[in-house]
Amino acid sequence: xxxxxxxxxxxxxxxxxxxxxxxxxxxxxxxxxxxxxxxxxxxxxxxxxxxxxxxxxxxxxxxxxxxxxxxxxxxxxxxxxxxxxxxxxxxxxxxxxxxxxxxxxxxxxxxxxxxxxxxxxxxxxxxxx
Amino acid sequence: xxxxxxxxxxxxxxxxxxxxxxxxxxxxxxxxxxxxxxxxxxxxxxxxxxxxxxxxxxxxxxxxxxxxxxxxxxxxxxxxxxxxxxxxxxxxxxxxxxxxxxxxxxxxxxxxxxxxxxxxxxxxxxxxxxxxxxxxxxxxxxxxxxxxxxxxxxxxxxxxxxxxxxxxxxxxxxxxxxxxxxxxxxxxxxxxxxxxxxxxxxxxxxxxxxxxxxxxxxxxxxxxxxxxxxxxxxxxxxxxxxxxxxxxxxxxxxxxxxxxxxxxxxxxxxxxxxxxxxxxxxxxxxxxxxx
Amino acid sequence: xxxxxxxxxxxxxxxxxxxxxxxxxxxxxxxxxxxxxxxxxxxxxxxxxxxxxxxxxxxxxxxxxxxxxxxxxxxxxxxxxxxxxxxxxxxxxxxxxxxxxxxxxxxxxxxxxxxxxxxxxxxxxxxxxxxxxxxxxxx
Numbered sequence: 294x295x296x297x298x299x300x301x302x303x304x305x306x307x308x309x310x311x312x313x314x315x316x317x318x319x320x321x322x323x324x325x326x327x328x329x330x331x332x333x334x335x336x337x338x339x340x341x342x343x344x345x346x347x348x349x350x351x352x353x354x355x356x357x358x359x360x361x362x363x364x365x366x367x368x369x370x371x372x373x374x375x376x377x378x379x380x381x382x383x384x385x386x387x388x389x390x391x392x393x394x395x396x397x398x399x400x401x402x403x404x405x406x407x408x409x410x411x412x413x414x415x416x417x418x419x420x421x422x
Numbered sequence: 423x424x425x426x427x428x429x430x431x432x433x434x435x436x437x438x439x440x441x442x443x444x445x446x447x448x449x450x451x452x453x454x455x456x457x458x459x460x461x462x463x464x465x466x467x468x469x470x471x472x473x474x475x476x477x478x479x480x481x482x483x484x485x486x487x488x489x490x491x492x493x494x495x496x497x498x499x500x501x502x503x504x505x506x507x508x509x510x511x512x513x514x515x516x517x518x519x520x521x522x523x524x525x526x527x528x529x530x531x532x533x534x535x536x537x538x539x540x541x542x543x544x545x546x547x548x549x550x551x552x553x554x555x556x557x558x559x560x561x562x563x564x565x566x567x568x569x570x571x572x573x574x575x576x577x578x579x580x581x582x583x584x585x586x587x588x589x590x591x592x593x594x595x596x597x598x599x600x601x602x603x604x605x606x607x608x609x610x611x612x613x614x615x616x617x618x619x620x621x622x623x624x625x626x627x628x629x630x631x632x633x634x635x636x637x638x639x640x641x642x643x644x645x646x647x648x649x650x651x652x653x654x655x656x657x658x659x660x661x662x663x664x665x666x667x668x669x670x671x672x673x674x675x676x677x678x679x680x681x682x683x684x685x686x687x688x689x690x691x692x693x694x695x696x697x698x699x700x701x702x703x704x705x706x707x708x709x710x711x712x713x
Numbered sequence: 714x715x716x717x718x719x720x721x722x723x724x725x726x727x728x729x730x731x732x733x734x735x736x737x738x739x740x741x742x743x744x745x746x747x748x749x750x751x752x753x754x755x756x757x758x759x760x761x762x763x764x765x766x767x768x769x770x771x772x773x774x775x776x777x778x779x780x781x782x783x784x785x786x787x788x789x790x791x792x793x794x795x796x797x798x799x800x801x802x803x804x805x806x807x808x809x810x811x812x813x814x815x816x817x818x819x820x821x822x823x824x825x826x827x828x829x830x831x832x833x834x835x836x837x838x839x840x841x842x843x844x845x846x847x848x849x850x851x852x
Binding site for chain 3: 573576615
Binding site for chain 1: 614
């Protein structure tokens, strides 16, 4: 099970559409991180609208992925956390997910673009390209 | 069954129509006056008939010296429970519900006394049996009555909880959650669920939480509110808290709770202005009469 | 033990990671059939996911049993997860936030306890049993 990662300019977009096994999740993390480095992505939007269960393992994968992306110089936004998933996560323990979240892909992209716009390197790249 | 010492009761109960009619007349005399409109006479007579039938069965299948026993799960117990549960739902008083069985006991006692006045030994035996069975029936109906009432009360308090946690759409993409009263675990869970559903439904990018109506801030209340805020932020909504009292602010700080990711404003008015700015709106004067 | 196996139960082996996905799917389904709301379905599915993962990571040859224990007054879903692995050395420690021997967040067991109404755990070498239940009054 390979999760597609789409490219939108300097932004990477990925939507998790199925219930993932642990191996799938680790594979996704690996793929994404490699792709970020390969294309020097400035922003990552991960849509998890279809995830009906996010347990502590999946929460860690999401957090770690975001952390790795930041280290590689990319902004990260998670979108589409289901209300019951959010509820379950905070009941299990606070801070299980420490990434910025938005409702949907639309807003996610908007926020990412706004952030990228404020970065020094974004104008540099645009100016040269 | 031939040597059944309780045979007179069985014989009596076989005149079902007569007993039922006498019994129902007595019950209906009171009920029609107290609960007009709630009493369905046909249904009541049908229920009485079913109950008498089961009662006759009980006595005819029994052939000992001790009174027969009614289990809560027996057919008779079931009928009795159903009847009084129904009455509890309709708001009958406990005494009037109990009167149902007492009236039957009176009717049966009178008949037994008049038919068996020649044989006192048999009369005593039969009366004791009727007493035993109907007392047990009384207890069962009363138990069912109380149980149903308790369930009704629990339901009412549940709907009260729901009523007291409205989530209000204040403006496009702006929600208001006015917290009022005591916040315990059950209520916190419910209001969080409702808030999260609303945030998703209206894509509320800002949620105002007004705590003016929260009497005391202790660790557990603060903890609940904090979890609600965390969950709302996971969906992508920003939180503006309003109405924290000076005492509340002191308590929270002493508890080490800073609500770090939250904008806090003294009043709901200030919070609304803040929320509108976050969604790029502003309230302006239109130069009307009330400046 | 809070959970007694009953007739209305479903038992699944937990052997590898794909069983985690299956077990939480079944938990959600059963909860929905009993009448639990979406929030509770998610709590149950997440709890099963945590427990099943523990079996895959630490245990050996385990199973998950999901039982409908509802009656007229309440909905009750009981879940028993059992494995025959090395067992948990120190249960008190394992129930603390942030404690993990397997590189996880250490939120699995304590998180599960917070999600559920009932939680019991017992462990010895060769047998670990965790039983949980979610209970809601019928309205």
